[in-house]
Amino acid sequence: MTPATASFSPEQVWQELGTIPDPEIPVLSLVELGVIGAVEIEGRTVRVALRPTFAGCPALHAMRVAIDDRLRRLGAASVVIDLVLHPPWSTDDLTPEARVKLVAFGLAPPPSPIVRIDEILATPRTCPNCGSNETEVRNEFGPTPCRTIHFCRSCRQPFEGMKPI
């Protein structure tokens, strides 16, 4: 006989989600990235609200598969993942820990909070390699939807940033 109620708490679900790496920026967990909106447990079903970074993010499918797999292993009989668009995901939702990890990963986080995109883009990003602010945006589009490409005039190296949104 399987029990009718879950043997795990919402805190344990959050903890589990906090160990799932983002498929494209694996130094961050889904929780640190800010894409988990809410968690609910109804009986042995877990509902997770997933907020996509960008609508066309190719990693979205991999995130869903990983969430489903991990929560079932935690003991969920079924996992429902709702795609939630409100409030829309923003780089402001990155946790402070995430920002530190991004720099170590070589990806410059944008200033926060974001008020005007053009002002943010005009603000030089700090080079994650040498710490200089003598940098410029080279492309507002990058290797994934959530990244931009920059160039550092001090260490003369290109680097990537997270796209302010």
Next chain:
Amino acid sequence: MKPGLRSPLAEALLALADDELILAHRDSEWTGHAPILEEDIAFANIALDELGHAALWYRLVADLREEDAERYPDRLVFHRPAGAFRNVRLVEHPKGDWAFTIVRQFLFDSAEQVRLKALAAHPQASLAQTAAKILTEERYHLRHLSAWVTRLAQGTPESKHRMQAALDHLWPLAGQLFQTLPGEAILVDAGAWPASPMLGIEWQAQVTDFLTGCGLTIPARTSPDESGRQIHSAHLEPLLAEMQSVARLEPQGEW
């Protein structure tokens, strides 16, 4: 939402979704072929964004028709014949030269922004939230496209000539974006949709200002092509034949 409005709303949103899908496919044709590497990256991203926006609209269509939001979009995209698509003819045209692609994307994205701003105020939350989400991403498109329009229109005589030629060709086609959408008349009567012709006036004033400011000439008014979104050019079938080929080889396939 009143039950009688679900079906017309699904029709209107399907038209918006099809526009995004077909344009995304045309944009993706630059992957590996764009004039410079930076633009290869930019246009691959723009294509992916438009595809993502199409997917959001298709999900809403699925909800309105009480279909499976995970599977129904694939059925719409990969298993509909050309005659069932509701996109405008503007997005079907092959990608042309770089000026043609830039002018088309500029006209489309600026039109989309006008419509999305109106839809972001829609009383139905799922619709308003989808429009708001897409708007956050579209800001990047318009920044990028506006810069390219300015650069090419004010560049060399050759680039200006190509931009004007593209505008002359595309301007009459772009008008179709603001013809009344399928299902729209019922929705507008119920106060549940912004009337496209009204939005079109706003859009036309905006882009006319911008394009003439760049030194381009808005083509003289010609008799508009009033045929609806069920009529397609000869370009759609070959596009779909390619896009749908893999899915149709194995209709029950899972990947």
